[in-house]
Amino acid sequence: MAERRPGLEDAGALFVGATRYRGPGSLLTLSRTWYPMIAKMKRMPGYRWHTVYWEFPFTLGTVAYFRSRDDLLAFARMPEHRRIMQWITDGTKNGRGGYIRLFLADGTQPTIDELFGMPRASAPDSTGPSA
Numbered sequence: 001m002a003e004r005r006p007g008l009e010d011a012g013a014l015f016v017g018a019t020r021y022r023g024p025g026s027l028l029t030l031s032r033t034w035y036p037m038i039a040k041m042k043r044m045p046g047y048r049w050h051t052v053y054w055e056f057p058f059t060l061g062t063v064a065y066f067r068s069r070d071d072l073l074a075f076a077r078m079p080e081h082r083r084i085m086q087w088i089t090d091g092t093k094n095g096r097g098g099y100i101r102l103f104l105a106d107g108t109q110p111t112i113d114e115l116f117g118m119p120r121a122s123a124p125d126s127t128g129p130s131a
Helices: 024-043 070-074 079-088 112-116
Strands: 013-021 047-055 057-064 095-104
Touching: 013 070, 024 047, 024 079, 057 070, 070 095, 070 112
Parallel strands: none
Antiparallel strands: 013 057, 013 095, 047 057
């Protein structure tokens, strides 16, 4: 009997995120890094499935499933993904906002410092501005 190919039922980690880009120029610039990054992601052993959604006028979002938390974090820490994140967070010239949500099958969620591999002191405050 042939071995079954892993699918969504084998996913233990879900990524949902979106970015509101500044305009068509930002999307064109993004595509130069984004397409190769997605091709590399699809070759990762822990990759299960993804889709991209669009909201008017310039928001692109991603829903992606991975085998495990470690596989999801391996993608988040890829050099191509880091380059995109640094580019998009460089002020407001490329994007105007966005969000990231991570969901794990065991009900836990990685902290922001685990996601970006930063020591706690330099991790961004995920609670937002203080009152």
